[in-house]
Amino acid sequence: MAIARTTGQGGNYRKTSAGAGMTAKGVDAYNRETGGNLKTAVTEKKPSKMRAKRRKSYCARSLGQMRDHNISCSKTPDKRICAARRRWRC
Secondary structure, eight states: OOOOOOBSTTOSBOOGGGTOSBOHHHHHHHHHHHOOOOOOOOOSSSOOHHHHHHHHHHHHHHHHHHHHTTOOTTTOTTSHHHHHHHHTTO
């Protein structure tokens, strides 16, 4: 059984306008199904040391994805990667 790729209220993924990425419900569903250990986005201004490291890692990884796919958030701010990076405060 695959994870439902739904957006909107009650869905597992956020709409791009809402910051993209998975919802807490989606993360829980994914972890239940796969036995994984995903966590939700680090969105606070002053995260703890561990969460700050996770944010820094995500920001570096997503910047590499943007470069690989030649995406410029100043030109196309409506892309999911750009919305997610804004949500993570990258």
